[in-house]
Amino acid sequence: MPRGPASDLIVAMRERAATLSLAHQQVAAAMLEDPEFALHANVDALARRANVSPPTITRFCRALGCSGLREFKLRLAQNLAVGKSMLHRAVVPGDDMQTVTHKVLQSAVSALANLERHVVPQELERAAARIAKARRVDCYGVGNVSMFMASDAQARFARLGITSGAYFDGHLQLISAATMNRSDVVLAISYVGRLRSLINAVEVAKEQGAMIVAITQLNTPLAKLTDILLPVEVPVDHAMRVGTEAYLAQLAYLEILMVGVGLRRGPAAFRQLKRVRQVLKERGSENEIHPVLPSA
DSSP states (O other): OOOOOOOOOHHHHHHHHHGSOOHHHHHHHHHHHHHHHHHHHHHHHHHHHTTTTHHHHHHHHHHTTTHHHOOOOOOOOHHHHOOSSOTTTTTTTTTOHHHHHHHHHHHHHHHHHHHHOOOOOOHHHHHHHHHTTTTTEEEESSSSSHHHHHHHHHHHEEEEHEEEEEEOSSSHHHHHHHHHOOTEEEEEOOOSOOHHHHHHHHHHHTTTTTEEEEEEEETOOOOHHHHHHOOOOOOOOOSSSSSSHHHHHHHHHHHHHHHHHHHHHHHHHHHHHHHHHHHHHHGGGSSSSOOOOHHH
């Protein structure tokens, strides 16, 4: 293959895929699926990802005009530096919408699969058991995603008959924290886990004796304060501070906690859920008859 600009490497893999051997097609597909992984993985990891032998990786690199994997990675790094998508780590310039759709959805699936591999059931068990018998569960969040998650968590716990609040303002979080005791739980949700106002409130709640459950990244200031850590470890999102994969992981934790808490509260929780559903059905806004606007 003639040596062109470094940015031609990804284009070449895509355009030449149909003319490559089956094994080389598998390598090309793995490289295009996740260029960032290809850039940092060693030959054995790449071979496992593509389901080929390590020597096949080397032969593939040579087929694309590189002396070996090292030169291939160098050119790939130049490629990504020049044309890297700032919207999604797996997307590269020239991807059509079908490819973009596949890559984004596969990333979401991978995020949930990764969560399942790394989740610690014993910690979820502890959190669900403690929340199920708590006097009060207050949910703290700061920022768009965390605020939504805290609000969603509060609504879930309330449906189970648990006294619960959701606080997004640092001042209100401090008031909540100051009124906590050993019978209470704080659920602090922050992927970033470094916001000073949230850390302040969690510190106060901990001083009051409340149990702290946190959904955040490992090794953040929030993680170091928590009694029960539910870690979120996902790749960096190029477009959003808290991307879709982190969002899905946090939402999955809330669903797991709600189900676990409901099971521990037993029939009382089931009766409460039934009562809430009935009230919403009879009196909720979705039951209202809205007037039909006349057509223009």
